Amino acid sequence: MSQTSKRTTRNWKTYLLMIVIFAIGLLVGKMNIDGSATIVGDANRYQKSAALESTADNNVSFGSVATIKRRPFNGQVHTVNDGESIQAAVNQAKAGDMVKVMPGVYKETVYIDKDDITLTGVIVKGEWPVLDGEKKLNDAILYSGNNFTVENFKITHYKGNGVMGQAGNNFIIRNNMIIDTGVYGIFPEFGKNGIVEYNVLTGIEDAAIYVGMCDNIHVAHNQVFGNVAGIEIENSRHAIVENNFAHNNTGGILVFITPGLPIKTTYDVIIRDNFVIDNNHENFGAPGSIVAGIPKGTGILIMAGDEVTLQNNVITGNNNAGIIITDHGHAANLTLDPEAEPNSDKIAILDNVMYNNGNEPVNEVKALMLTKLSNRGPDIIRVGESKESCILNREKYLTFGIDEFGTCAFDSTYGTKTYLLEKPVEPRKITAEERGKLAYYGICAGCHAYNVKMVGPPTQVIQALYMENPQGIVDYITNPVKKRDDYPEMPPQNYLSEEVRIAAAKYMLDVKK
Amino acid sequence: MKLLKSITFFVVYLGLTVSMASAEELTNNYQTCAVCHGEKAEGNEMLSAPALAGLEEWYTVRQLNNFKKGIRGDKSEDIFGLQMKGAVANLTDIQINSLAKELAALTPKIQTPEIQTPESQNTESQNPDTPANSTNAESGKKYYLSNCAACHGSKGRGNKQLNSPGLTIQSDRYLIHQLKNFSAGLRGSHPQDKYGKQMAMMAKTLPDEQAILDVVAYIKTL
Numbered sequence: 001m002s003q004t005s006k007r008t009t010r011n012w013k014t015y016l017l018m019i020v021i022f023a024i025g026l027l028v029g030k031m032n033i034d035g036s037a038t039i040v041g042d043a044n045r046y047q048k049s050a051a052l053e054s055t056a057d058n059n060v061s062f063g064s065v066a067t068i069k070r071r072p073f074n075g076q077v078h079t080v081n082d083g084e085s086i087q088a089a090v091n092q093a094k095a096g097d098m099v100k101v102m103p104g105v106y107k108e109t110v111y112i113d114k115d116d117i118t119l120t121g122v123i124v125k126g127e128w129p130v131l132d133g134e135k136k137l138n139d140a141i142l143y144s145g146n147n148f149t150v151e152n153f154k155i156t157h158y159k160g161n162g163v164m165g166q167a168g169n170n171f172i173i174r175n176n177m178i179i180d181t182g183v184y185g186i187f188p189e190f191g192k193n194g195i196v197e198y199n200v201l202t203g204i205e206d207a208a209i210y211v212g213m214c215d216n217i218h219v220a221h222n223q224v225f226g227n228v229a230g231i232e233i234e235n236s237r238h239a240i241v242e243n244n245f246a247h248n249n250t251g252g253i254l255v256f257i258t259p260g261l262p263i264k265t266t267y268d269v270i271i272r273d274n275f276v277i278d279n280n281h282e283n284f285g286a287p288g289s290i291v292a293g294i295p296k297g298t299g300i301l302i303m304a305g306d307e308v309t310l311q312n313n314v315i316t317g318n319n320n321a322g323i324i325i326t327d328h329g330h331a332a333n334l335t336l337d338p339e340a341e342p343n344s345d346k347i348a349i350l351d352n353v354m355y356n357n358g359n360e361p362v363n364e365v366k367a368l369m370l371t372k373l374s375n376r377g378p379d380i381i382r383v384g385e386s387k388e389s390c391i392l393n394r395e396k397y398l399t400f401g402i403d404e405f406g407t408c409a410f411d412s413t414y415g416t417k418t419y420l421l422e423k424p425v426e427p428r429k430i431t432a433e434e435r436g437k438l439a440y441y442g443i444c445a446g447c448h449a450y451n452v453k454m455v456g457p458p459t460q461v462i463q464a465l466y467m468e469n470p471q472g473i474v475d476y477i478t479n480p481v482k483k484r485d486d487y488p489e490m491p492p493q494n495y496l497s498e499e500v501r502i503a504a505a506k507y508m509l510d511v512k513k
Numbered sequence: 514m515k516l517l518k519s520i521t522f523f524v525v526y527l528g529l530t531v532s533m534a535s536a537e538e539l540t541n542n543y544q545t546c547a548v549c550h551g552e553k554a555e556g557n558e559m560l561s562a563p564a565l566a567g568l569e570e571w572y573t574v575r576q577l578n579n580f581k582k583g584i585r586g587d588k589s590e591d592i593f594g595l596q597m598k599g600a601v602a603n604l605t606d607i608q609i610n611s612l613a614k615e616l617a618a619l620t621p622k623i624q625t626p627e628i629q630t631p632e633s634q635n636t637e638s639q640n641p642d643t644p645a646n647s648t649n650a651e652s653g654k655k656y657y658l659s660n661c662a663a664c665h666g667s668k669g670r671g672n673k674q675l676n677s678p679g680l681t682i683q684s685d686r687y688l689i690h691q692l693k694n695f696s697a698g699l700r701g702s703h704p705q706d707k708y709g710k711q712m713a714m715m716a717k718t719l720p721d722e723q724a725i726l727d728v729v730a731y732i733k734t735l
Contacts, residue, residue: 288658288667335659451718457663464714465664465675483674486667 033403040390040406041348046270046309047415066218066240066418068170068195070147071116073098086110086119086131093117101153103127107134111495112143115427121152133158133181138491140181143168144442146427151175158182160491162201165191167442169425174198183447183455183488184210185227188217190263190442193421197221205284206291206455207232207254211239212446213263216419219244228285229254229294230276233305235263238419240270250283251294252276252318257304258290259328259337260449260458262441262511267306267346270413271313276300278317280360287486288453293332295320295362297377302344303331311350311413315357321365321377322357322397323349327384335451339513344382347389348408354379354397368400436507439500443493450513456487463509473505474498539619542612545600555622556684561593563687567621569671572678573613575708577601581609584703591699593690621682650734653727660718661728664711669735676708680732688729692716696725 075096078089082104089099095116103124108131112119119141121129131140131153138160141150148165149172155162162178165171165188172195178185180203187210188194194214200223201208207229211217217239223246224230230246232254233239246252253276257266276299285292294301297320302308304327315322328334328342336342358377361369365377380391382401390408430438447455448462466472478501480490493501539547539554546554549562556564565573579585586598604612658667664677671679680688694700701713719725 288662333655333658335655452659453662458659460660460718461663461715464711467710467714481674484663484666484672486662 035404035406036394038406039409040388041346041409043409044415045348045410046413047410066195066197066220066420068172068193068420068424070149071096073118075116080106082106090117090119101129103129105130105132107132107137109133109137109139109495110141112141112145112148115145116147117143117145118149119151119153120149121154123152128152128154128177131155131158135159138182138489139164142166142495143171146170147424148172149174153177154179156180159488160184161187161446162204163187164446165189165194165442166446167191167428167438169193169428171195172197176200178208179203184208185224186210187212187446188214189446190214190438192216192425194218195220195420199223202226204228205286206289207234208249210234211236213261213441214239216421218242218418218420224249224252226281228281228283228291230279232256233266233269234258235261235266236269237265238268240272240416240419242270242273244274245277246274246279247277248281249279250281250285250291250296251298251301252279252315253300254294255300255302255305255308256290257328257340257342258449258452258454259334259340259342260452260454260513261445262450262513264337264340265306266304267308268419269305269308270311270416271300271308272311272413274313276313276315276318276322280317280319286455286488288333290331290333290452290454293334295365297321297358297360297362298324299357300324302326302347304328304340304342305344305347306341307346307348308344309348309350309413310352312352314353315379316353316355317359318357319360319377320358320362321381322354322379323381325380325382325384325386325389325402327386330384333453337451337513343385343387345385345387345389347386347405348410349380349389349391349402349405350408350411350413351392358398365400372398372400374398432503435500436503436505439496439504440507440511443496444504444508448508450511456490457484459508459511466505466509468509470502470505470509473508474501477501477505539615540611542604542608543615546612549596549600553622554616554619556687558684558686561687561690564622564682564684565616566619567679567682568613568616569673569678570613570617571673571676572671573616574609575676577604577609577613579706579709582705584706585700585709587703588699590697591694594694594700648726648730649723650727650730653724653729653731656719656724656728657731660715661732664715669732681735685729685733688732689725692719692725692729693722 078093078099080086080089080101086106087110090112095114098118101121135157140155140158141163144166146168147170148168151174154177156179158181160182162181162185163173167190169192173186175198178201183206185201185204185208186196189212192215195218197220202225204227208224208227209231211233214236215238219241220243222244225248228250230249230252234256255269280297283296297318299315299318299322301324325344328336357379361377378400379397380399390406392408448459450459477493482489549560550565551557554566556562580597580601586594664675665680666672669680671677695713695716701709
């Protein structure tokens with residue numbers, strides 16, 4: 001390790017020397033790489049998004065409070081007491097019903113595959129209903145139904161996910177405490193129109209809040225600490241992350257395009273009014289996984305995400321760097337995806353509060369900063385291409401690589417209150433052919449990227465292992481056994497019908513990207 | 514080139530018949546193997562013979578049986594595979610099993626990446642499997658972790674449950690040669706070679722020769 005990192009540093013330095021010489025050349029040639037005089041972006045970017053998008057049917061931002069409208073409640077209430085089974089109550093419930101869970105300890109996985117269910121914990125004198133996986137169970141709550149609400153649970157000691165959404169739309173996940181639950185804390189995957197708010201999450205070895213392949217999402221008022229990644233917006237569009245407190249994670253807030261996932265873009269993300277403080281936790285991600293490549297001390301990391309706007313965040317005490325803007329080529333543990341655009345373009349850094357970042361930068365960053373005659377890591381660093389990006393008040397920060405950034409033509413995002421939809425998304429109509437695809441997108445792709453180690457082995461490897469044998473996959477996922485020391489155990493998928501399992505397996509063997 | 518190899522073959526053969534008694538850990542079963550694979554089963558680059566010392570017992574059994582049944586060494590372009598097929602044709606199951614056990618018990622010799630001597634550079638133009646000077650282990654690492662580690666392990670130690678052998682005991686030259694064989698369909702294309710087919714499919718995900726060299730360069734850092 002030390003050998004390779006030394007070599008990398010040396011490469012960086014040579015590279016840098018070339019850049020410096022090139023820069024001097026440019027200056028001598030009286031050319032200007034200072035982009036501050038260039039005005040970038042439309043002054044009304046966040047003012048008129050409603051008007052702009054009104055043509056695209058119901059894709060309109062609205063109102064002043066981030067909320068998802070629910071139908072008036074006229075269903076039945078099913079109450080679960082300590083010692084009873086939540087799943088049994090869910091099985092009894094019909095669309096539109098509420099399952100109320102009283103304080104107590106529940107050692108189970110709850111799977112909700114019907115629409116319009118509200119799963120609500122009842123907190124009595126500070127006593128919460130607790131879902132305890134005892135380090136044996138994989139998932140606490142899995143939902144694939146639409147219009148699902150889960151609130152007021154304490155979830156602990158699961159190995160995989162606290163709350164995982166599998167292609168459910170119009171979800172609300174709020175006011176839960178999720179402690180030490182393995183890979184992902186709250187993980188809506190492939191959902192549209194959803195809220196994640198007022199949750200507290202800690203001890204998660206990948207992302208505490210992981211918004212994966214979603215659209216129209218609001219993540220607000222959460223506290224994330226002691227995780228590898230605090231909040232991650234990945235391969236998702238139209239998301240707002242605001243008023244969260246991310247502290248002492250390895251990386252605080254991440255905006256990524258992860259290569260190898262079936263949906264290839266991340267854009268239109270607003271990160272505002274968050275506290276991103278002291279994210280200096282040792283990285284305890286699974287070796288070789290993407291998040292294991294995040295250097296500790298990283299406040300906000302943007303990798304390949306586009307149209308990401310940062311406003312009014314307090315970013316302090318992150319020992320590597322406050323904000324890192326990078327591309328796929330510079331990221332560790334990644335192979336390129338020819339169909340995913342690798343650069344972070346149209347980044348806008350509006351006014352933010354940043355100080356005391358970069359006390360202990362990693363070697364690569366240190367080498368770059370030496371060219372700026374600084375021993376400290378930066379508030380903002382950009383490596384890799386970033387077109388049409390801009391910043392305000394650049395003189396306030398110690399920076400690297402953003403001289404070319406223009407000056408933003410807009411100074412606020414508050415004109416856009418939310419990206420949640422005015423009308424909930426209609427339920428999907430799923431044909432038999434689409435069943436496998438939906439399962440792959442909504443479930444498998446949570447851990448298996450096509451050609452990259454995310455959590456499980458890459459899809460490409462699985463294709464080689466099983467080739468013409470989808471039944472082999474079905475047999476394995478129904479009752480998995482641990483085969484790899486450096487990968488977490490595959491959770492059983494036996495809650496899915498045989499039909500869905502075989503459809504997913506066939507789709508997985510056919511997928512090409 | 515071929516002539517050179519035949520000559521070395523004989524030189525080595527003569528040398529070994531004289532010193533055979535010193536191969537104490539290995540029983541008589543191994544005598545024929547030692548001719549190419551070395552008396553301590555350390556492998557021999559000149560003969561493109563891989564190291565066998567420390568090879569997993571189950572892996573040796575599988576490969577010897579594959580050679581014997583013609584599942585490996587079934588392509589005329591695969592010269593070394595054909596040699597092996599001929600060499601093991603008469604081994605009995607009992608011999609195969611005890612050989613595999615003996616070999617697995619040996620301590621593998623650490624195969625350091627090849628140093629480019631003037632002589633080896635001379636033969637370089639004729640031997641396409643010689644590691645290139647400009648390999649990039651960092652770039653190879655990305656391929657390795659994404660494409661290889663899921664079965665061979667992030668440290669390259671192999672995984673019996675996934676039928677994948679350890680890689681670290683082999684020379685870079687041998688690994689490159691086999692990756693190219695898999696990629697070109699010289700290995701892992703027999704319908705009964707289930708695990709070979711798996712490997713062939715993964716070898717083909719490496720886009721070009723440079724990627725093969727890089728990934729092997731990374732394996733040698735493990």
